[in-house]
Amino acid sequence: MIDPAYVTQILINGVLMGLLYSLVALGLALIFGVMDIINFAHGDFVMLGAYLTFLIATYFLIDPTVTIALTVPLFFLLGIAVYKAIIKPVLGAEPLIQIAVTVGLLMFLRNLALAIFHAEPRGVPYTVFSTPITIGPITIPLSRAAAGAVSLAVLYIVHLLLTRTRWGIAVRATADDREAAALMGINVERVYYTTFGLGTALTALAAALIMTFSRADPYLGLLYGLLSWVIVAMGGLGGVVGVLASGLILGIIESFGMSLISAGARELFLYVTFLVVLWVRPRGLFGRR
Amino acid sequence: MPALELKEVYAGYGEFRVLHGVTIEVGKGEIVALVGPNGAGKTTTLRTIMGMTTLYSGDILLNGNSIRRLPTHKRVELGLTMVPEGRRLFNHLTVYENLVAGALTRKAKEKLSDSLEFVFTLFPRLKERRNQLAGTLSGGEAQMLAIGRALMSRPSILLLDEPSLGLAPKLVIAIFDTVRRLRDEAGVTMLLVEQHVKHSLEIADRGYVMELGKIVLRGEARSLLTDERLRRAYLII
Numbered sequence: 001m002i003d004p005a006y007v008t009q010i011l012i013n014g015v016l017m018g019l020l021y022s023l024v025a026l027g028l029a030l031i032f033g034v035m036d037i038i039n040f041a042h043g044d045f046v047m048l049g050a051y052l053t054f055l056i057a058t059y060f061l062i063d064p065t066v067t068i069a070l071t072v073p074l075f076f077l078l079g080i081a082v083y084k085a086i087i088k089p090v091l092g093a094e095p096l097i098q099i100a101v102t103v104g105l106l107m108f109l110r111n112l113a114l115a116i117f118h119a120e121p122r123g124v125p126y127t128v129f130s131t132p133i134t135i136g137p138i139t140i141p142l143s144r145a146a147a148g149a150v151s152l153a154v155l156y157i158v159h160l161l162l163t164r165t166r167w168g169i170a171v172r173a174t175a176d177d178r179e180a181a182a183l184m185g186i187n188v189e190r191v192y193y194t195t196f197g198l199g200t201a202l203t204a205l206a207a208a209l210i211m212t213f214s215r216a217d218p219y220l221g222l223l224y225g226l227l228s229w230v231i232v233a234m235g236g237l238g239g240v241v242g243v244l245a246s247g248l249i250l251g252i253i254e255s256f257g258m259s260l261i262s263a264g265a266r267e268l269f270l271y272v273t274f275l276v277v278l279w280v281r282p283r284g285l286f287g288r289r
Numbered sequence: 290m291p292a293l294e295l296k297e298v299y300a301g302y303g304e305f306r307v308l309h310g311v312t313i314e315v316g317k318g319e320i321v322a323l324v325g326p327n328g329a330g331k332t333t334t335l336r337t338i339m340g341m342t343t344l345y346s347g348d349i350l351l352n353g354n355s356i357r358r359l360p361t362h363k364r365v366e367l368g369l370t371m372v373p374e375g376r377r378l379f380n381h382l383t384v385y386e387n388l389v390a391g392a393l394t395r396k397a398k399e400k401l402s403d404s405l406e407f408v409f410t411l412f413p414r415l416k417e418r419r420n421q422l423a424g425t426l427s428g429g430e431a432q433m434l435a436i437g438r439a440l441m442s443r444p445s446i447l448l449l450d451e452p453s454l455g456l457a458p459k460l461v462i463a464i465f466d467t468v469r470r471l472r473d474e475a476g477v478t479m480l481l482v483e484q485h486v487k488h489s490l491e492i493a494d495r496g497y498v499m500e501l502g503k504i505v506l507r508g509e510a511r512s513l514l515t516d517e518r519l520r521r522a523y524l525i526i
Contacts, residue, residue: 185365
């Protein structure tokens, strides 16, 4: 007989991780939705953000969450620089060329991390979120609860940005029809680089949250990159709501899979979910093209 | 000085040359019709004015100033807008959001509420459907929105590419009536590309006939309507 408290515990773990996964994937979904380009280096921006968080938090002996004041604006600028230097020249090019360019960036970042930090994981010296919250038989690490809550808040803010602001309307119009957007006086180029900047800045935010309960290692990009592509394929074109729904589904499935079947098969559950979704709904859960 | 002037324009798409020395003048407050068979280069002419083609030589003047080096969105800021062929609405945005998307330039932003009122007075149907997704509109409503969205940028010159395409005959008449009213009541200058040669010359002040990337005939709309060559080619079928 399965204990209901245990099931609730697994479900809560899954929901909290799902919220964080949605935040990680949001940037990729924005970039893909607007520019029609898959950034394979997205997960490695998370990895880069994790190391930067580690370095700043260690140097100043501050909480990893405080570092976002520095890392998020820095990553916004980094995103713009990466867009201008390597993405812009391949927009509209053959998919294979686009893949080669962003996979190249992935390789560069991953090997850079390996060369500097070697394969040894690095954790932050301390975080205020280390204590768990206990409610009856259920225990929630404060770091995971905070990560989930912040993720949800940021998803909501980005949703408001996209639906309630002029910038958001320009972004969505460009995603729908870039030529018509230009004809309406929208500066498509600015939409592109601000979207890429925001998408990259979100990875720095997610990385700080991840560092409150996990450690930085050169292969962090593998997991978070895969997660993000799966979420975008499942629901990325359904806007923030699609990303949130897909992230939650993945988080919950992963949590149950790891708790009830095998904790070591994390990526397996992601892949299987992905394949099942693509099999049942080839255009994704919120597919529109 | 003409509001818009094309001087010996040679343009196309990369290596594919379409326009071979096109000269067109559009005066302030005029409707100028650009007619001709399919593939003559009418759409390319409009796209060239908006900066969406390769311009090999020649010049485009807006109120006497060359705009040939400006990107599309800068041209819109200067008062040019185009209603593209096939409407090209933002289908996943609501009617209201489509209209806001048409008014994102600095100048248009300040006049947003005025412009909305103007468009809703012109097309009351759009006001009823303001919260509906543009992709769910009927053909006639979609064309109203395409024109309304273009008007939101407060253009001094409006380029219309086949606004009556795919509409029922009754709606075709309504669209031509709207175009005429925009000139007579709002003073909008327009360059109109149309398949309906007779209808467009009837509301236009002047007309140009285009064939194989060149202007072959030009003149007062009234005199073109009675031109024997043109009548034989387009009007009497």
